[in-house]
Amino acid sequence: MEVVSYRNVETFVQHIPEVTALGVWIKAIIILAVISAIAGFGTYVERKVLAFMQRRLGPMHVGPYGLLQIIADGIKLFTKEDIVPQNANRFIFMVAPVITAATAFIALAAVPVFPDFTIPEWIPVIGGTFVPSIASDLNVGILFVLGMMAAGLYGPLLAGMAQANKWGIIGAARTAIQFLSYEVVTGLSILAPIMIVGSLSFVDFNAAQAGGVANWLVWKQPVAFILFLIAGFAETNRTPFDLLEHEAEVVSGYATEYSGMRWGMFFIGEYANMITISVIAAIVFLGGYSTEGLGWLWIMLKIAFFFFLMLWVRAAWPHVRPDQLMWLCWKVLMPIAVINVVITGIVMMV
Amino acid sequence: MGLEQFKNRNVGQQEYVLLDLEHTPQTPMGKFKQVVKRTFKPELFVGLGVTMREMINALFKGQMHTIKYPFEKLPISPRYRAIHEMLRLLESGHYRCIGCGLCEKICISNCITMDTRYDENQRKEVSEYTINFGRCIFCGYCAEVCPELAIVHGPRYETASEQRASFSLFEDMLTPIDKLNLQQEYDGFGAVTPNADENIKKTPLAY
Amino acid sequence: MSEVKTVENMVSITIDGTTYQAKEGEYILNAARANDVFIPAICYLTRCSPTLACRLCLVEADGKQVYACNAKVKDGMEITVDTPNILEERRAIMEVYDVNHPLQCGVCDKSGECELQNYTLELAVDSQSYAIPDTKREVKDWSTVLHYDAGLCIVCERCTTVCKDMIGDAAISTTKRGGEPLDKAYKETMPKDAYAMWNKLQKSIIAPSNGTDYTNCSDCGECTAVCPVGALTGRDFVYTSNAWELERVPATCAHCSSGCQIYYEKKHTSVFDRSEKIYRVTNEWNYVSLCGAGRYGYDFENRVEGKDEAAFNAAVEAFKKAETIRFNSVITNEEALMLQTLKEKMGFKLVNPDARAFQKFLGAYAKAAGQSLYSYDFKEVMVTDFVISVGASLRNDNPNARYAFNNIQKMNKGAGLYFHPVGDNLVPTFGKNIEVFTHKVGLEEAALYLVLDLFADKEKLPEDVKSYLESFKSTTTKTVKEKVMKEVTETVIDEETGEEKQVTKKVPEMVEKEITIEKNGLVELLGKESDAFDAAFEKMMKKKESFSMIVGEDLYFHDRAENIAKLIALIEQTSPVRVAMIPPKTNSLGVALICDLDDEATGYTVGYNENGDFRLSALGDGDLDMPAMNQQEGTLTNMHKRVTPTNAALEYNGYELNDLMKVLVGAPELTVDWTEKLPVEKGFRTAKFDDLPNGYLNDGTENRGYALENITCEAEAIAVEKIDENGVLEGEIVYRCNPQRQFNDFTDKAHEIFEGFGLYAAPEKAKALGEKVEIDFGGKSITVDVIEDERMEGDITALADFKSEADVYSLFGPSRYRKVTIRKV
């Protein structure tokens, strides 16, 4: 499935004249490698930040300041026994984590993650290749990302249903409810900025906010920003909405029966999603990137801030009850989002 | 006894103080007001502030709580009951244990065993002394009962072992003779209390 | 024991307001103890005389302060245990005891079972009002087994009392210590009794009574048992274990036929060797006294690694082809019953010389007396006041018989007659009223006739006996040399001055005088002056009410055993003398009752602890290992006609006889399942082993197992024969007799018993014999060491029989005395 998806990406990228297929390939590999690494590194950061907020040191022993902890974790995940429960639906059980990881990375295909650059000429074979910032600059980029994240639902869902475990199925049910519900809020909240910009392309969003902090959409659409953040937390299964794997209630939710690298794929998918949401929030609301100078550093900082925010919130806040979660979504956030859209429309009309 | 009485049978005066709870809103409007109130109260951000403050304190003001255990150790209370040590007499260097067997007797997990014999100086000599740490629950009775303050709880609290039944012999616990000058007088569990003199009846020792 | 609590001999007394029944003439302390009333006392021992050393037992009886150990109960006596004055005295006494008593209870062996500790706590002594400079008191080893720490001694004199009153050795006594005199001021300030007690305590210490550093005694260790503090202990036990660590296993001592109740006290051997080991043997010393073998002969267990299947199969094969089983009486009743079952089902011959002789003797006695067992047990003997011993080497054959003999002299103001060919210098020291007949070998009948003559109601005697007795009486005139003092005047020259002096002095002169005397030929025959004996006997018989006779092994191994048995029955029939017999070995009585024994071994022989073609042995040297007596459960029949249980103190991993039984003829699961099958018609009971108690009640009642029923049968008319003087042995005679503390191979195995195998002889005889001799029994001979026994007298030597491999029984045959030739080697 992964392979198919990347061919997909490759196919439509051909329309963009200056981007060669090789460049896209390189970009895809970079995303895959770097985001995977960042996802791993994210766990280290998360542990460290949580530790600091509790005045602990966090991982310290593997490498300087515990920096190599991710390698240790990786070795552990790869070498652990891959257990498939006896009554599980073997194929689905094995394929489910791949769906999560794959959709998370596919979503990243339409997101500008790193600056574009040209590979120096002196490098053989690939020398001179232009590597774009976005692997696939779709004109419906935002919708594509949201759609792919929606498709990511199938990972946990199938995992939960396939593993013949009651905690798994409860976790899966929670996943389905939470993702579906908050997808509505995500879509509606981002609709208002889309109306203002009039495009679904990230590049257009970036262009619309160029010219300084004052032009950031967050000032025009603060409500949408907050709604998007809240929904983003829910979609990435972060505290205070981490009900899918809440161990005090459902052991480990849809991941209960998973071990080793299969569990690791869920993990990577989750972290990739966190990065995706951070990127969208940064581009849509906080002005995105600038191609000149240190512009890319700025967006990195913005992404890092959102990532940090997720950890910060985890350290500070308790999580909500499932019924509160649904109540918040349908009775509070969705109406506000609708109202926000209406108001935005009215303002635009006038 | 009625159910209510039964439930409250251990309650005593029933002087409960109700916490300052809000009324549960009954009307939709009330509920909405509550939501608004809660939404715009900065409580959540206070929480964020607290964690951020702690992080700053930890990172920049040196208030990190973590003790890097195998490399750093907290000082333990003298009353802490860790691995036993056998002390020596400071003057002569002879071990204090007289082999009275009281520790063996009082040990509630039966982990102390000793062999004694009549030695050439017509004294009771401890020829072998073991504590089975697989069984020891570190209750401290042995140190407390010891009339000679010979067996005490030392500061070594790392008791993890690869074997279930690890035990230690007399020589393991005895202060090495060359480290006699480092031997600390024990002031923990079972040691003579500072006000011991006030608590005992004195007998005239005329001769 | 005339212990029947009839209304007549009971009186009622009141102690602290509660009324109790007590035996008339009993000491208050004993009455209180029997009724579970606590009166503190350190120095008093129930069966011994009061020493008044501790004075703690002070009570108020009918308004007067008396010592409970020393004052007898009277009907209606009102006793108060605690009065303010008495409490003050007691506390002062306890404080005095604690003066200079080392406070190193931690290392003391007695700690945890120390009476000084207990009483100090009981009387709440928490401060000390008295003080005196201490004197150095040495730690000494008195013998191979006794260890005395004088520093701990409180001179309660229990040790000396028990040694004198119970054991009869009187080997230790109080002596001067040379302590500081008490401060005069104390006399005014201290309570009276406490001062007196302290005064005595400060001056004395215990020491061997022979003036040397070493005791000359039977090494029974009873003094260590009674010692309330840690002063007297077994040498081997010193500082090896605390009292509380030891697990007590109640058992019956299996060395001699006394079958004393003992506790094996055991714990693990060491930190590294967790197998259990017996550390010491203790006893209920108020009610039973042990001998050296019982106390120190405990480590005879047969340590076996596991079940040796090959040996077991070989044993089964051996049984299948065997004709005879040879065994001795160191087995339990259950094992005896198994052997008897084997005989019934497989037709073996059972050969056991000691039990066979006893069985025959008992059978002859039963026929004549009309009862299956002898009349008295040794507890009953102990309360009589006149005791006769015939045919028993009291010192060696059975310690309990000896203790009874001695105790009668000491406690009951008793008298005793001791008939035995082998001279013994201990028995006369038991009391003043003891006549010792060192008669010729083979004249045991004469001794019994003398008893008949002395005690029998002449009216009841058959005519022929009566006339036979008369035939010994004669009246003769005898020339007696009398000492007369005569004055003689001499002229003496003073050597210094040269003066002559007339000196008058009295010089004894022998004057011959003729007197007429009645002469008893029997007494003369037994080697004593008839007239002197008559005078002594008259004195002995004063105020005597109850009579008992101890009968020993010599009589069972006697050519004329049957006649002797009849004579004994006749004595019981016609006189107030009641008889108690000493079974030759541990369980001879049980074996004699249970087994149907044969005289001679034939064919292939299986030996159980005895020689044989195939040897089952609990000694560890046989073809198949068997459990020793401290490793097995079962019952023993002791000389008190009691079936007493014994328990396994140590674990045994090998096969036991019951396993063989299972294969051979079928058997129940456990050895002790045989207990209830013991033959009821022989006086046993159908009692389960687990239901048998093993202990004493507070009043000394023996609550152990059950007493055999003495089954009465029709008595035949007793026709006794005359004395057979042809059986008298002259010349070099050897007596089959074990040294003290040795009874069998098991005592020999024990490491604290040092008496060796050999020929025991009186010191002079031993010197004459040299170090090693060959004894020729006419055909067979044996070469042994000569061992000196200071307590023996005369020319007869004693050959030990405890080593089964030496097979001494077969050398002697049906007699205990043999005429032999002894050659120096």
Added chain:
Amino acid sequence: MYEAIAFYLFSALTIGLFLITVMSKNVLYAMTSLAAGMVLISGFFFILGADFLGVVQLIVYVGAVMALYSFAMMFFDATRDIKEKNTPASLVFLLGGLSALVLVLMFAGPIHSEAIQALYPMHEGVGNAQDVGIVLFTKYLVPFEVAAVMLLVAMIAGIILAGKKMDQSLTKDTSVDDEDEILKQKDAK
């Protein structure tokens, strides 16, 4: 060339997956393959350059419709095969075959016709989201609004159906007074 490869690949996969959907007795397989098929269908839209529709296909079918199916499937034991009861088989085959035939005919028609033309061709330089929007809000405004009203009605009806017993708690014991005891005490004060 890429389009051709992608097209045939996607076609094969889509048909295969839908076959699994129809044939499999296991709900989990059926659902998974259906969802995967939907994803692949969106691929066709992308090949055709209809990015917006592709994404909509993803969001609507994969993200919403199929997820709703999966909700229903939570109530089954997903690990067990389903016992199908398709009798009479001949009828099922007949009807199934007929409708398939009709569909094939319907979609095969344009192959032999030159008459089919895009009424509203894509505008150069304008994103297809705008193109779709323009068509929807001009030509198909009325059907669009009607569809919207219908969805609204369905939604309201759904809420009413679901909300009938919403004030009753399933977990709370109704036999006990359902008011908050502590709060009642406090109110009394």
